[in-house]
Amino acid sequence: MIEVTNVWKRFAAPVLRDVTLRVPQGCLYGLIGPGAAGKSVLLKCLAGLLRPERGSVRVFGEAIESLDEVSLQAVRNRVGMLFQNNALFDHLTVAENIAFPLRRRGVTDEAEIAERVADRLRAVSLPGFEQRLPGGLSGGQKKRVGVARATVTRADVVLYDEPAAGLDPVTSQKIFDLLRREQQEAGATVVMVSSDIDRLLTVTDRVGMMLDGALIFDGTTAEAQGSLHPVVKQFVHGEVDGPL
């Protein structure tokens, strides 16, 4: 479903170094690592927002780094994404934000749009928020609206960048449980970047760890928790002493 092969990307300095990764269909894949490890950059490469200098990123079998704009849009129509800052459109209401991807993909039946928006708002426990503007929402509510927008098209691949950043522990756990439930119901392939390791590992099937732009671990959640790799062990268990 998602195959990343020997990907290199640099800005002022290299941010992705020879990353190779495979995410099977229907898998919830957690991407962990310290700050500035390259996790969000890798996620943006998967979404086709950034193109690697070397290597290949294949989504649905398409090498998206070499697609033209029209072909890339066809791939993006099957991808949903939640951004770290939520990226809700400020001038649109909650309902309009959630309906936005549907309208842009040609859904014109207003009754169907209203029903799907209401369904998403129920799923994220925000019924009745349709006419609110993003500026009037709390951080957790914005995050949940972002989740609703990312999942409204029932995309085959969903990418989440820090879905619980800045949220209290209870809301964080609710968000992770919601994302897991959504993923299982839709059968989607999910890649999730999060610094909230404890909660992330309660929902993932597989985990990858990045450090300084390189993928230093790729395995099941249980393997990550039992890893003897000093960096992975220290990071996963939140130990103070270690190489990090």
Next chain:
Amino acid sequence: MATEEEGPAAQTGRAVLSLATDVGGAAVLAARLARRMVPPRLDGPELWRNLYRMGVRSLPIVGVTALFTGGIMVIQAGVLIRRFGAEGLLGWGAGFTTLREVGPILIALMFSGRVGANNTAELATMTVTEQIDALETLAIDPLSYLILPRVLSMVVMLFVLTVYGDVLALLGAAFMGDALLGVSTATFWNGLLDAIRVWDLATGLIKSALFGGVIALSSSHYGLSVSGGAPGVGRAVNASVVASATGIFVCDYLATYILQ
């Protein structure tokens, strides 16, 4: 960013590179927008929304500016008009100056401050909060959806606002000429209509379209190329206003020279 060790040559080189980057960036943006014009690929509702908020909502500020500009021109010219008894030239003087130069320039500067700065701030905020990226992941071309409607709206509405401002400035001048200098409105309009050519009006309107393009491209370029979070948004707005004003005067010089 300049360092303490850099000499004047390095600083000059850095400034030239920065200028070339911005001018080149705006030119590339213009080329990418031009590609989306054939065939037209733009969002209709966004176009109408921008025409309204950029144009209709600018009417009061442009109207006030234009009325007072017309009045000020008469006050400044009043001494000479009285000394030489040249009341019949008041309409020609006010019309020539307003239509060819003062109207387009002042209205463009007001438009840049109100609409261009706002455009940069909006686009820059959307960029740093990843809303532009979000559009792309939703398979929406940000240039067609966001930028092209704004650029077209700015060019069209600055043209329309210049016509509106010219009329109000001349009305202001006629009123002040009557009130301050005792030049009747009939004398004023006769002087204006006898001496002013259609080309004088056209020159000002061609300039206003050019100024609209300069404001639209520079404000959009700085909004889209912002980096550095909230402080970056402030820097982008500042740079956009300065670049727009500079671009307006450079274009005015060139257009005046060519359209003589």
